[in-house]
Amino acid sequence: MPSPYIPNTDADRRAMLREIGVASVNELFRDVPEKFLDVPFRLPSPLSELELKAELKRMADANASLDDYACFLGAGFYRHFIPSVVGHITGRSEFYTAYTPYQAEVSQGTLQSIYEYQSLVCQLTGMEVSNAGMYDGSTAAAEAALMACRVTGKNKVDVLASVNPRYVDVMETYAGGQAISLHKLPSDFESLSADSACLVVQQPDFFGCLEDLASVAAKAHAAGALLVVIADPISLGMYRPPADYGADIVVAEGQSLGSPLNFGGPGLGIFTCRNQYLRQMPGRLAGRTMDSRGRPGYVLTMATREQHIRRERATSNICTNEALVSLAAAVYLAVMGKSGLRQVAELCYHKAHYAAAAIADLEGYSLVFPSPFFREFVVRCPVSPRRINEALYRQNIVGGLDLSETLPDSLLLCVTEMNTKSEIDRMVEVMKKVGAEK
């Protein structure tokens, strides 16, 4: 059977070989050492679209889709409502089958969308400039730490211990290549040493608690360090943005803005900073300019920071900007708009607080942290969190993240606008029952 993706027929191939002046395609491979050409490849036999769709559906169905479960799991990956309009726009193949917009004249759709994205993200974080996006929140945090080292000429990065441990791991990986050292600090640290390039803080932190940003900002700046904030974009629908507290670089995971979980990827690394650090930024930037007839248009700009121009002196090796995921974020922010995003944030807030209060009322359960929280909180359980999660799962509920390796008997729960009151009540009911079985 001919491949649906290869239009050349045998007759075409013969005509082309004749034109080239060779008898067979393999003559074109003459530079390949002969004994290594046309070696066997052990791969499954090809199947048709019809057969593979059925097989992939079986594989997909073997997973517990959150469309069929109530979900109280967050920990850096959040399930929020995605209006259908987002997928319909990102599903336009004029967007998704294009490359990075090097030829601006035929890429205005992508470029103007990036400009919108950069603008919306700045409005959201309160920061002055945003790049076009990075791989995910964790790599954006790592790049922020590297950038802070470039800006300050120092090579020590301080990280609050309440930052998502996976983000800290990624920062370690990125710092590992360079002479940069990472230090973990408790949230109530007294001061930073003068050799600190930056302080990295997550708001709300990994355990859902809101940190005292004003106080950590003052301590960071007193030591001449930059303040890097890992923000939560949905929370910014209601809380004062990190810029108000003096953040120098704000990064975030942007998946929650209009993209499905996709088992954790692709994500979107939001990366914003103060204008004065613009030239040290990693990643792509789209800028507005004029064409030769005086009409407004957009281009990729300030590319002299980037690998394809600056090579070994680039600010990063990154090329991709997760364009399609940032397009989804731009569309999502515009769909929700000023009041919609506020409403999403408040729905999360009230439902999470309703759930936390109900659980704290149960015999044997308590909230671990007294701090204010947004949509995630840690509960200490009378039985192992594992048992609770298993009991919840039997009732078609995906429970929280079991933290017992670091915090005894603790469970990190997340409540969003996707969770109905009846789901929350069901979860509380199961927790009550399991807690009483002690």
Next chain:
Amino acid sequence: MRRHYLLPDISAPGRTGCRLPDLDVTPSALPSAEMLRTDLALPEVSEGDLVRYFTALSALNYGVDTGFYPLGSCTMKYNPKWHEDVARLPGFASVHPLQPADSVPGALRLIFELQKYLAEITGLAVSSLAPMAGAQGELAGILMVRAYHRKRGEAARRTILVPDSAHGTNPATAVMGGFGTAVVPSDADGNLDIKSLDAMMNEEVAALTLTLPNTFGLFDPQILEIARLVHRRGGLLCGDGANLNSLLGKVKFGDLGFDCVQLNLHKTFATPHGGGGPGAGPVCVNDTLAPFLPTPLVVADGRDLSFDSPPDSIGRLGAAYGNFGVMVRAYAYIRSLGAEGLKEVSENAVLNANYLKEKLKKHYHLPYDRPCLHEVVLSGKRQKVDGVRTLDIAKRLLDYGFHPPTIYFPLVVEEAILIEPTETESKETLDAFVGAMLEIAREAEENPDLLRGAPHDTPVNRLDEAAAARKPDLRWKM
């Protein structure tokens, strides 16, 4: 319709694009006013206006679905539609990465099998799908090189050799990995200058990064000698797999002596480029480097699959397991083609590139007149005599309805034009492109101003990039 507008221009107080459910629980007290914002100035737009706005934007774009996109080194092949459908199945799209492992056996199996397929395709022992882009796959490779030498007590190896024809990511990545770089020149035939390599390859060199076929689209016939030279003096050979489309199903990197190679699922394996991501950049290694792979891998214990961390892992590259949504599409592609289908891909890609080379070489300078693989590099230096630059040729192609090739890369070719047709284009499309290129060559002689003013028929004309960089306007405010 208004010619140019932005989201704030269709915003008005009180509009919204989405209705949300009412609160169904008793509200709690909100945090104190000083913690809350009053300044959230996002546009307020109706759903219909929003759809029209972005639909109009999409019409200003050119994608593979719009037309021929021979962007060298980027492998802009057709992206099968059904892959989009399977990637959106709820069992793939609506799955949380921290769900209990026994609730995601299908996802683990897909990752496990794709790891195996990519190892087989490259002829290497193990592959990791963690890197979220080609450049991150390169970084993984370089960090593994570093960890390997350190483990052997050879931290003094602080240099990565990079050919002068390399992608910009190669030297940038080496520096991110804490290395210095040294540039190995190409010879007059477009191969690596082996004498220079011999002279440069000493005990301070950690690795050579090599794109194969190289960025001229040429397979370096000295590859076995290159690998021997690098290994004999304790170095490693890292491959940039950007050009794997020419070797699919025919040649294995592992057989040629590569220790490590990074792939691009969005190039070779037909996943869409997305306008600049998301892609995926798996890294494949031999047994020497396997202990250093990024965390996590999916491993099998009998029939059970689980995540595992290699013993000397360089660590985590992202918060989850890589770009799973992209993996689903690449998996579908490999399963639908099989070994024979992959071979058909590379053979047709190579045939198409050589056909273009043959047709165009009479009218454009061909720096390396020998069979190429999946892409051909030309030079606009003949047209430069008429005062026409490669940039002008590229812009004029837009008027003919084609996306231009990659230009001014590789850097060592004067006025470079790098053309990669891919296997998904027909002879008729190639002939039409050749027709446009010949027409443009004629125009360059007869009416160079026509080219210098191009493009003429696009949504905007040539844009002032210098002004954009001098006075950056990177956002609106409202």
